[in-house]
């Protein structure tokens with residue numbers, strides 16, 4: 046039953062129940078509270094939404110306006126939407142599906158505000174699904190995609206909930222209204238860190254889906270003449286088609302491996318946090334924010350490249366690519382808008398750079414910042430060697446982090462306040478953070494292909510894919526590598542020619558590489574990407590089912606076209 050509900054469509058939004066509401070109970074509720082709500086959520090005996098974003102605030106969580114004011118006389122919290130902009134807006138499933146929500150609200154007790162905390166609020170009757178007293182609910186209207194999901198709005202008019210409905214694993218309010226501090230105020234944000242981490246796999250899956258569709262279709266589609274008089278070739282024989290698709294295919298594998306690392310890191314660091322060791326939280330936040338931002342942005346662009354590579358049929362919903370693009374585009378905004386998330390990573394990098402300057406040896410994903418020499422040693426590098434490629438990406442990132450941090454220090458030495466210096470360097474900071482995440486993805490890709498337990502013939506193919514991904518990154522951002530002479534023009538030319546060689550080397554394995562994602566036709570939902578390759582017959586069948594084909598002459602003819610034609614003919 047629960048699995049069936051996961052696939053509900055048509056105005057029923059159950060996704061956020063699974064990926065946000067239930068994990069919030071798991072991560073933020075006490076053991077007592079888990080006994081009360083967790084099994085109900087896991088068995089879908091209640092359906093929940095994660096209600097944090099408001100009409101007026103999404104990014105700036107500390108600016109949320111919904112209030113939760115403790116009343117010690119009744120030992121209740123009063124949940125209230127004081128302004129129009131405090132209306133909860135966007136949460137998936139909030140409009141029509143959910144009967145509960147974890148509501149992020151500013152906690153007030155004894156007249157003092159303690160910032161945003163999560164509260165469990167029942168929003169609809171379990172008997173007749175009508176909104177509870179004081180709760181106003183609705184759908185926010187059509188969106189770019191995912192219109193099967195009822196992203197909704199909610200307003201609370203002094204809704205009273207028991208004190209025990211504050212999720213109190215980290216912070217709590219005692220019966221007399223005393224607020225007990227959490228080990229870190231950011232633990233209230235822990236479910237966002239978790240969800241951002243899962244977005245890395247969503248991005249990998251989305252890009253895997255798009256490249257599966259585009260590569261398979263590019264083997265079915267024949268077009269034009271490569272040589273006069275010869276049969277029309279598969280469009281995948283064109284180098285330009287390979288240049289469009291294979292870097293996206295390589296990125297799908299790179300992000301898939303990055304999501305493995307993210308999952309492992311999340312488990313290990315949250316495990317330590319359970320034992321009171323918060324030392325890994327900052328790195329986990331920076332990594333999840335940066336990877337979420339980077340992988341979703343590359344994925345959204347990459348899906349559109351795949352769509353364009355499929356010509357007109359790519360633009361049809363029959364391809365499945367417009368829906369994938371719409372979904373991936375949402376990932377760039379949801380769970381932390383990408384710019385803001387990359388700035389969080391930049392904030393961590395600037396902090397680590399300052400520590401490194403002060404002599405601290407850095408560890409984890411920023412260890413390279415301590416190791417990389419500022420003065421490059423140019424020379425003929427072996428641009429097909431993975432170690433050389435990883436080192437190039439790390440040098441580029443270290444140089445850009447150093448440059449952005451020094452620029453900021455310079456601005457502050459001129460007398461600018463830190464916040465103003467930050468803002469005036471934020472474009473440099475974003476680029477440096479992107480370079481950092483890019484270098485992490487390359488290094489992780491290289492380490493995975495060298496250590497993953499596979500047949501050596503498979504390792505050879507994955508190594509080619511990793512080289513292709515890295516060489517594509519170097520040629521696409523050549524200026525960054527040339528800037529301080531770390532790579533020379535000859536190196537970039539060598540990278541380009543190796544990249545061409547990699548395109549040709551990956552070509553014979555391209556279909557096997559997408560088949561390896563093992564995405565069933567039911568998941569791909571694409572006529573172009575069908576496993577059996579029978580595109581044209583199914584494209585025709587798909588079109589015949591279009592609602593416009595229900596009648597031979599559409600009613601619009603009689604309503605609009607016929608009178609219009611008649612009046613125009615009468616004037617002749």
Ligand SMILES: CCCCC/C=C\C/C=C\C/C=C\C/C=C\C/C=C\CCCCC(=O)SCCNC(=O)CCNC(=O)[C@H](O)C(C)(C)COP(=O)(O)OP(=O)(O)OC[C@H]1O[C@@H](n2cnc3c(N)ncnc32)[C@H](O)[C@@H]1OP(=O)(O)O
Pocket residue numbers: 060061065095097098103104105106107137191231234235237238247248250251254326327330369371372373375376378379380381382385389392393396564568
């Ligand atoms: C199998 C085939 C499948 C194929 C298809 C696959 C996929 C298809 C494609 C797509 C999917 C389909 C459809 C898509 C549709 C929808 C998407 C699905 C689900 C959507 C879910 C979305 C849910 C939500 O959006 S919930 C709301 C999310 N909101 C946010 O994320 C808000 C973002 N803002 C914040 O997090 C914060 O406000 C902030 C920006 C971090 C700032 O916080 P602030 O308190 O102001 O902190 P400040 O910047 O001042 O820093 C202070 C200090 O705190 C540290 N810090 C900040 N945050 C954290 C944290 N979380 N953890 C730890 N530490 C943190 C920060 O580093 C600073 O530290 P220091 O002082 O520097 O040391």
Ligand SMILES: Cc1cc2nc3c(=O)[nH]c(=O)nc-3n(C[C@H](O)[C@H](O)[C@H](O)COP(=O)(O)OP(=O)(O)OC[C@H]3O[C@@H](n4cnc5c(N)ncnc54)[C@H](O)[C@@H]3O)c2cc1C
Pocket residue numbers: 061065095096097098101102103104105134135136137191196375378379380381382383384385388
């Ligand atoms: C499909 C979808 C599903 C969603 N599901 C949920 C859900 O289930 N629950 C939920 O609570 N929310 C949900 N959201 C809301 C989502 O979390 C927010 O849209 C997101 O956090 C961005 O906030 P915002 O929309 O207020 O944009 P804003 O924060 O207003 O951002 C607008 C622009 O301002 C820029 N900006 C903002 N702050 C800064 C800064 N400090 N520095 C530089 N630039 C900045 C941003 O980069 C962005 O370009 C969903 C959104 C979508 C699209």
